Amino acid sequence: MISRKQLIEQIKQKKSFLCVGLDTDIEKIPAFLKEYPDPVFEFNKRIIDATQDLCISYKPNAAFYEARGIKGLQSLIDTWKYLPQDCLNIIDAKRGDIGNTSDMYAKAFFNEEASGMSFDAITVSPYMGHDTVSSYLSYPGKWVILLALTSSAGSKDFQYLETNQGYLYETVIQKANTWAGADRMMFVVGATKSTEFTNIRKFAPDNFLLVPGVGAQGGNLEEVCHYGMTKDCGLIVNSSRSIIYASSGEDFAEAARVEALKMQQQMEKELEKAGVI
Numbered sequence: 001m002i003s004r005k006q007l008i009e010q011i012k013q014k015k016s017f018l019c020v021g022l023d024t025d026i027e028k029i030p031a032f033l034k035e036y037p038d039p040v041f042e043f044n045k046r047i048i049d050a051t052q053d054l055c056i057s058y059k060p061n062a063a064f065y066e067a068r069g070i071k072g073l074q075s076l077i078d079t080w081k082y083l084p085q086d087c088l089n090i091i092d093a094k095r096g097d098i099g100n101t102s103d104m105y106a107k108a109f110f111n112e113e114a115s116g117m118s119f120d121a122i123t124v125s126p127y128m129g130h131d132t133v134s135s136y137l138s139y140p141g142k143w144v145i146l147l148a149l150t151s152s153a154g155s156k157d158f159q160y161l162e163t164n165q166g167y168l169y170e171t172v173i174q175k176a177n178t179w180a181g182a183d184r185m186m187f188v189v190g191a192t193k194s195t196e197f198t199n200i201r202k203f204a205p206d207n208f209l210l211v212p213g214v215g216a217q218g219g220n221l222e223e224v225c226h227y228g229m230t231k232d233c234g235l236i237v238n239s240s241r242s243i244i245y246a247s248s249g250e251d252f253a254e255a256a257r258v259e260a261l262k263m264q265q266q267m268e269k270e271l272e273k274a275g276v277i
Helices: 006-014 032-035 039-051 062-066 068-083 099-110 131-136 168-176 190-201 221-228 252-273
Strands: 018-022 057-060 088-095 121-124 144-147 186-187 209-211 235-239
Touching: 006 039, 006 252, 018 039, 018 088, 018 252, 032 039, 039 068, 039 252, 057 062, 057 068, 057 235, 062 088, 068 088, 068 209, 088 099, 099 121, 099 131, 121 131, 131 144, 144 168, 144 190, 168 186, 168 190, 190 209, 190 221, 209 221, 221 235, 221 252, 235 252
Parallel strands: 018 057, 018 235, 057 088, 088 121, 121 144, 144 186, 186 209, 209 235
Antiparallel strands: none
16 A cells, blocks of 8 residues: 555656556557457556556556456456556456445455455545545545546536535535545546636645646646646646557557656656655
8 A cells, every 4th residue: 555655756756747547448558469368457557567666556457458358357357467566556446336336446455365456546426525535545545536627528517517605516525524534535636627726725735735647638747737736736637648658569568667757857857846855
C-alpha cells in the first residue's frame, strides 16, 4: 500500500506526477505480440519496464480486461503482480453500487486472497452516496478516487446541476470529505476543466486529484498545474493512449518511454516552478 507520505516522496524523488494508463486493447497492440501466450500482459510488462522510473502511478482500466473474460482477468491479475511496489496502483473500475454488491466489488479489487489482486486505489462513482464508498474505505490504507468533474461531453448533464450547496460536483466533493480525509480520498477532475481547478481547491485544498485528459484528449498540463497544484503537488496526471500507443511497431516500448520522458520533463519544470522540489 502507498500512503500519502510515500506518494509525495515518490513525486519529489522522480520529479514526476505521471500516471500511465494501461488501457490495453488487444486489437491495438503490435501484431508481433500475438505470438506470446498472453499478448496483453507482455505488452503491459514492456510498457512498465520502459516507464517505471518516470512515473509514480499505473492505472489499468478494468473494462479492457473484463471484456476478454477469464483471459482478460488473468492478464489483469498478472499485470497487478508485476506493477512496481513504489508506484501507486489504481484500478479504474468506476464502480457505483451499495451493500453486499459494493462489498464484493471491494473484495474483487482489494482482497488478494480472494481474487489475486490488491490494488492501492479504485475509482468510484458517487451517485448512490456514502454506501457506495464505505466498503472500500473499510480496507485500511486503501484509497477511494471519487468521480467529481469529468472531461466527458455529458458532464454537463448532471455535474453542473445546481443544489443548495452549489453545483452538484461541488456538493460531491464537500460531502465526500466528511467520509474520509485527504490521506484516503482523491477526486477525478478532467484536464479539459483546468480553469475549474481554482474553484475545486476551495473544497478540496489538500486532496490529490487524478487528472485524465492530458495528451490525446487535449488537456493542457501547464494550465492544470497553474490552477490545481498544491505545496505537495496534489496532482496525479494520467496519460494513456499518447504513451502506450506511441508506436505500433516492435519499438513500442522505446517509443512509450520517449513520450513518458517528455511528460516527466514538463512535470519537473512545473514542480520546480511551484516550489515542490
